[in-house]
Amino acid sequence: MKMMNGVELHEVRVSAPGKVILHGEHSVVYGKTAIAVSLGLRTSIVIKEIHSDTHIVNVDLPAVDLQETIELQPITDKLFDPPFLPGTTEFPWMEPGNLDHEKHFGAVEKFLHETRPDFDSLQSNRQNSLRCFLYAFSGIFGSTKLPVCSMExxxxxxxxxxxxxxxxxxFAVCLTAALIQLVKLKSGVDQEEFSMEDKKIISSWAFNCERITHGSPSGIDNSTCTFGSLISFRKGAGPRVLDLELRLRVLLVDTRVSRETKALAAKVAAFREWNTAAVDSVMDACDHVTHTATEILENLSKTKNITDIQLQYQRLEELWDMNHCLLGALGVSHAALERVRAAARARGLACKLTGAGGGGYAIVLIPPYSDEANITSLKQELEAAGFRATDTRLGGAGVALRS
Known part of the structure; x- marks a missing residue:
C-alpha cells in the first residue's frame, strides 16, 4: 500500500460480464417476459490512486477510443454534494434512490459543455462514457467527506x-462497483467479494447510467451484468434473478453488421399498427417460448442424468429455432443472420439471433455431447465468411472483485 501525505493510495480491480437475451426480444416491449443470461466475455476496470503534482483523473477507455485527463477541482466544486429528491433528508451513496437523477445529470451535462467546448462533436459513445463517469464518480464520492486523490x-x-x-x-456495472469498492477501502472496509446488498446498490447506480445512455432502459441489462446467471424480466414487474447453475456453451457470432435498436423497435411497432392481431399472436407465441425455455433451464440446472440432459437440450434447440422464426416473422432478421443459421443447421445445431436483430449477434447452442470437429468446422466456415465467432459460456458469475 502506497502513501501520499499520510493518505493511503488504493488500487481496485473489478470485472463484470456482458449479457445476451435468450428469449423475449421485442415481445418484452409489449408486456411479455424476457430472459437474459450473463456472457463469458467480460469488461474489466482498474482504478489506481496515484501521486501527482496536479489534482487530476486520467481516464483510458480503449473500447470507445477515449483518453481524457480531467482536473479534479472543478468536479469537486461543481458536481459534489449531489441533489436529493424532495421528501428525503440526505443522499448517501448507498441509497441511490434518494438521488435526484434529473438534476444531477443536468449538472453533469452543463459541466461537460462548459469545460469541453467540443463536447457536441464527440461520437455518442464517447459522450455517454464521459457522462456516466462524471455522474457516478461525483454521485458516489460527492456524497462522502472522503479525501479524493488523483487517480488513473x-x-x-x-x-x-x-x-x-x-x-x-x-461498463456501468464495472465503473460503479469499482468506485463503491474504493469508497469502502478509503472508509477502512476491506472485503474479498461483493455482498448481495452491495450488488443491489451497484445495479441501481448502473441503471441510472443506463438511463443516461439509453433513455428508458428495462433494467434487464444492468441486472444481468451485476448478478450474473439468468434474469427474468417483465415490464412493470422489475428483474427477477434466477440463480441457476448454468454454463451453457455457445458459439457467439458477430455478423459485423451494425444495427440500431431504436430503429428496429420502431419497425416492429409500425408493422403492428397494420397487422395488430397477427403481430400480437406472434408476441404471445414468443411469451410461451420464453416461459417454456425457463422451465427447461431450471430442470437442466438440476439434472445429472445423461439421457435427461440430452432431452432437455433437444427441447431447447426446438425453442431456439421457433424463437428465431417468430422474430423473422416480425421482420427483424437479416441476410447475415440467416447465413449463420444455415451454416449451423447444416451441422445439426440450433441458432437464433439475439437482441434487436437486423445484424448484431447470433448464438449457436453447443450441447455437451457435440462433435468437436463439427464445431471447429463451423467456426472456420463462419470466420472465412467474414464473421467473428467466439466459443464461450452463458450463465457465469456477475460483477466480481479481481486480485
Whole structure:
C-alpha cells in the first residue's frame, strides 16, 4: 500500500460480464417476459490512486477510443454534494434512490459543455462514457467527506460496443462497483467479494447510467451484468434473478453488421399498427417460448442424468429455432443472420439471433455431447465468411472483485 501525505493510495480491480437475451426480444416491449443470461466475455476496470503534482483523473477507455485527463477541482466544486429528491433528508451513496437523477445529470451535462467546448462533436459513445463517469464518480464520492486523490482509471472489454451484448451495462456495472469498492477501502472496509446488498446498490447506480445512455432502459441489462446467471424480466414487474447453475456453451457470432435498436423497435411497432392481431399472436407465441425455455433451464440446472440432459437440450434447440422464426416473422432478421443459421443447421445445431436483430449477434447452442470437429468446422466456415465467432459460456458469475 502506497502513501501520499499520510493518505493511503488504493488500487481496485473489478470485472463484470456482458449479457445476451435468450428469449423475449421485442415481445418484452409489449408486456411479455424476457430472459437474459450473463456472457463469458467480460469488461474489466482498474482504478489506481496515484501521486501527482496536479489534482487530476486520467481516464483510458480503449473500447470507445477515449483518453481524457480531467482536473479534479472543478468536479469537486461543481458536481459534489449531489441533489436529493424532495421528501428525503440526505443522499448517501448507498441509497441511490434518494438521488435526484434529473438534476444531477443536468449538472453533469452543463459541466461537460462548459469545460469541453467540443463536447457536441464527440461520437455518442464517447459522450455517454464521459457522462456516466462524471455522474457516478461525483454521485458516489460527492456524497462522502472522503479525501479524493488523483487517480488513473483504465478499462478493457472483450465485448463489441453497440452489438447487443450489454457493453454499456457492463461498463456501468464495472465503473460503479469499482468506485463503491474504493469508497469502502478509503472508509477502512476491506472485503474479498461483493455482498448481495452491495450488488443491489451497484445495479441501481448502473441503471441510472443506463438511463443516461439509453433513455428508458428495462433494467434487464444492468441486472444481468451485476448478478450474473439468468434474469427474468417483465415490464412493470422489475428483474427477477434466477440463480441457476448454468454454463451453457455457445458459439457467439458477430455478423459485423451494425444495427440500431431504436430503429428496429420502431419497425416492429409500425408493422403492428397494420397487422395488430397477427403481430400480437406472434408476441404471445414468443411469451410461451420464453416461459417454456425457463422451465427447461431450471430442470437442466438440476439434472445429472445423461439421457435427461440430452432431452432437455433437444427441447431447447426446438425453442431456439421457433424463437428465431417468430422474430423473422416480425421482420427483424437479416441476410447475415440467416447465413449463420444455415451454416449451423447444416451441422445439426440450433441458432437464433439475439437482441434487436437486423445484424448484431447470433448464438449457436453447443450441447455437451457435440462433435468437436463439427464445431471447429463451423467456426472456420463462419470466420472465412467474414464473421467473428467466439466459443464461450452463458450463465457465469456477475460483477466480481479481481486480485
Amino acid at each position: 482509471i483504465s478499462m478493457e472489454s472483450e465485448l463489441t460496443v453497440g452489438a447487443g451484448t450489454g457493453s454499456s451495462a457492463s
